[in-house]
Amino acid sequence: MIFDGLDVSYGEMWGSHRGMTHPDPMSRGVAERRHAAGMEYAVLLSARERPLALVERWPRRMWRVYLFDDRSWRMQMIDFKPHSTGMLLAHRNTRWQFSSEREHSFWKWEVQETTTVSADGQVEVKSEFAGPRGASAEPLPARTSGPSSVPVRRFSAPVETFLCPVPEFGDWQVFAPFLAQQGHEPAATVVLNDVSVDEGSGPLRPTGIEQLFTPGACDTSDGPAVVESVDAGLLRITSGQLVVSDPGWIGETPRTVAVPPGEFPVTLSLLRTPRGTDVAAAKVTFLDVPPREWEMALRPDEDLGLLGEGQFYGVGVDTGTAAFLDATRTVIEEDQLDEDLFIPLDSHFTVELPGTEPEPNLIAFRAGRGDGSYPVWIGRTDDGQVGCVVVDFQLLSADGGE
Structure with missing residues (x-):
């Protein structure tokens, strides 16, 4: 999918929810105040009514991004932490493969690949195969070669390729390039459109005490x-x-x-x-x-x-x-x-x-x-x-x- 616009909505942390909208939406104003206070919240980036990425703001300047494919399946998770350069380092990138929609609905992945990056660009890639009951960590090559340990690849890479700016509130274009990892290509200019959520009556009121x-x-x-x-x-x-x-x-x-x-x-x-x-x-x-x-x-x-x-x-x-x-x-x-x-x-x-x-x-x-x-x-x-x-x-x- 090539996209030139993203619909932006805000809500509570996603947790185990895998739907296409926030289970607990919040207004932009509340999310912005939480951002200023260093509190957690979530940002959903969608296009054509399909979720493309869910961005979670965590305490201590940590971020997590979930990426969705064209089927709106959550297929990838990237964890970011502060880097000495003042930017964010994508220090852990986890991808999943599922054999069927049913397996995805029960979160029974067939392959899990985790890429870990250190602050100086040392990269480790680990692939795991989940057995028929999802209980074992048998490596994918073990089907033919039979080794019992999880295969790991290690190499060095320029750390700059894993860095991105720390977003100011509302600057969600920062994460748009990562959408390409699930086949969603951003146009030269990406316009963000806020999905309006009414402030409503605000916090719980003491009605009927x-x-x-x-x-x-x-x-x-x-x-x-x-x-x-x-x-x-x-x-x-x-x-x-x-x-x-x-x-x-x-x-x-x-x-x-x-x-x-x-x-x-x-x-x-x-x-x-x-x-x-x-x-x-x-x-x-x-x-x-x-x-x-x-x-x-x-x-x-x-x-x-x-x-x-x-x-x-x-x-x-x-x-x-x-x-x-x-x-x-x-x-x-x-x-x-x-x-x-x-x-x-x-x-x-x-x-x-x-x-x-x-x-x-x-x-x-x-x-x-x-x-x-x-x-x-x-x-x-x-x-x-x-x-x-x-x-x-x-x-x-x-x-x-x-």
Whole structure:
């Protein structure tokens, strides 16, 4: 294919997706802000509604380019890293061969060829043959000659032939010459056409937070349900910093909210559906005043402008459990944590790890339907004070999220 124009669209990292459009598109504006912040995103370059290349911007100035053939099959992957010349070095180039469309759909390649280039132009080419079950690394020549080692060719080449400029945002013509490796020839001039994606409503909005704690019947994707509000005890805050975290993974930079010291009630929202009962949300209340507005709880390094449609910064859960605690509260050793917290939560919705007064305690609860990332909302009063903090497990929210 000879092309004189490329349609440009932006989205999240491609991952294992092998379709022809971004599974999670984003606007140019969000992608540009992510670029300036050194964050990851992906750029899809298409022509005549066919994907030709997917460019992924990785942290630490790394790039990855996937190349597609005329069948829109992903057939090649090139990894770039910074070179001492100030350019990018195509330091690893992997190509695949597939025997049929079915084998490609299951990613069962027949031949994989990997070319690795060092910073001074030393080249290594390795070819591998995947056996009938895709489990062996038998080399292609082994079909006839029978050697057991993977054949490797080594030689020197001018490193300049593996270099390309570091692209400024939007300068995707930098990668156009690589498309020729899959038979796509660029014309003398290549015009880039942005595929418009609306900014939309932006990051996840705190819609319906109050309804999470309003008892009564409601409808869900699982059918009719009932919301029940239950007391989970008093949380003792001594440092003026509330932490929302997985109690098994309290990191060095936990998600914190500045709050007054004292003892404050914790409330769970239980959602009873035909499939069972889950914790839909948890709230700690500091002022008995309805919030005037809600805001997402952010770390100092988090910027809402870097989020796409419906996205959020949230608390990560890896034990199926979340907790409210004071910033100075430590947890006991792992085996005791299992005994005192995780095992009791198998049969209870919430559990308290007490502290010796006046030391702070910890109140943990089941996290919705399991592991994931969940938004934390701060409810502020008319005068800007923190009235409550809610972690929403996304079982009833009007907005989705990622």
